[in-house]
Amino acid sequence: MEFSAILALLVTLLITLHFIISWWRQHRRYKSLPPGPTPLPFLGTPKYMDFRYTVINLTKLSQKYGSMFTIWKLTEPVVVLCGxxxxxxALLNHAEVFSARPIIPTLQTPNKGYGISGQRWRPLRRFTIASLRNVGMGKKTIESRVQEETVYLNxxxxxxxxxxxxxLLIMASAVGNIISSVLFGEHFEYKDPKLHELMSYTSRHVKxxxxxxxxxxxxxxxxLKLPLLPKIAFKENSYLENFVRVYINEHKRTLNPEAPRDLIDYFLLKIKEVxxxxxxxxxxxxxxxxxxGLLAAGSETTANTLKFCLILLAHYPDVQAKVQQEIDEVTQSLHLPRLENRPQLPYTNAVIHEMQRxxxxxxxxxxxxxxxxIEFRGYTLPKGTIILPFLTSVLNDPSQWETxxxxxxxxFLDEQGQFRNRVAxxxxxxxxxxxxxxxxxxxELFLLLSAMLQKFTLKLPPGTERRDAKWLNxxxxxxxxxxxxxAVPRALPTK
Incomplete structure (x- = not known):
């Protein structure tokens, strides 16, 4: 055998031995983790890391292993929390310890680690939430913006x-306009192709x-270091960045430090400060x-939730009629539902929460x-261990929900028919x-849904079979x- 062939074989054996030793050391380090399906060497448990089947796979594993189990992303363990x-x-009693994030390359690469989900998340998140409050989050100013949007929606x-x-399109347009006004002070016509393109790229970015x-x-x-692949992987993100950059440049030109208008203005002032x-x-x-991040998260998920809620209500006409009756009694058809009316609309509030659940x-x-x-619930979790909270198991935990x-x-209703919060x-x-x-x-969920139900009755198209919640989910x-x-216009009751 030639020397080069012997050398190649030796190198191959050394590389293989290196991987085997690394794998063995990795598993020794994590020997105190919760049980779970046996991982394949170097491959982990690829079946259970396929998040297209998250609910089915993790539910089956929780039935076998209980409230904590381990799946593997190649040689890296992922501890799943259920119930x-x-x-x-984890998230409340040990909030500080479980608040870290592992490095997620596809989130880190486009923004070079500066995002709210990156390693600098604490000051950025704190500042972002404070700035959102400054532009009216949770205050009358944002409520008035949302109520203005309900007029366009209806x-x-x-x-x-x-x-x-x-x-979906009109709900995405409504939500997109609301978040756009908060971020960079823009409002679009519902038929504006620019808005449709923005919502399309936002949806694809999230998917x-x-x-x-x-x-x-x-x-x-x-x-991600290969030529062209990042361009393909981050195409939608690049579109959103280019879209936002136009507003950032305009805000830089028109910034008035004495009167910040939206989130971009507050960021520009903070950047100048530091x-x-x-x-x-x-x-x-x-x-x-x-x-x-806020543009994507603040439009796609809320728009999808709103559409699902409308469809679900069309499948439950008795529930819808009861919500409409409650809204009519409180507003007397004199005004759109307001946040101050929410305590007077316990059934409506309960229905919205239950639809989300x-x-x-x-x-x-x-x-x-x-x-x-950390020693956690009988197991030792080394620093850096990835944690996956399975929220489906919380929203469907039989120890917390009657049905x-x-x-x-x-x-979400107590014995007197008043709204009650649920910890789960x-x-x-x-x-x-x-x-x-x-x-x-x-x-948005409360104001947009209640405003639409005040004006319209939602019905299934002719020939559509009515389904239960399990099928819909x-x-x-x-x-x-x-x-x-x-959406059939209602004959509103008169006072």
């Missing part, structure tokens, strides 16, 4: 003349986060990352990681990483993208 008690214990629904239509290509790049980050610092957390990268739009949030070694598989607004209601996750736009999303992605309904 209200385990998720609450007008768009009226133009359908009671005929079948897909409500890409769980695409096969992004999952592959997260597992093998070196792929420009003398070495490697500041606030710069053009962080402003772009935060704005694009049934929808379960985000079964798992972005990965968490433990910030330091978890049914659509039951009574889950976590559609926005919980703890230090809870969705930054939660308050805006809650406001199982088919939610098809429903959100394709299902149609009819």
């Amino acid at each position: 209200y008690e385990a998720v609450r214990d 007008q768009a629904a009226a133009e359908t003349e009671g005929k079948p239509f897909n409500p 890409n986060l769980t695409s096969a290509l992004h999952m592959l790049c997260n597992v093998f980050p070196f792929l 420009e003398h610092e070495k490697d500041p957390d606030f710069c053009d990268y962080s402003m772009m990352a935060a704005t694009v 049934v929808l379960d739009l985000a079964p798992v949030p972005l990965f968490h990681a433990v910030a330091k070694d 978890p598989e049914q659509f039951n607004p009574g889950h 209601f976590m559609p926005f996750s919980a703890g230090k990483r809870i969705c930054a736009g939660e308050n805006l999303a809650r406001m 199982a088919n939610k992605h098809d429903i959100i993208s394709d299902a149609q309904l009819c």
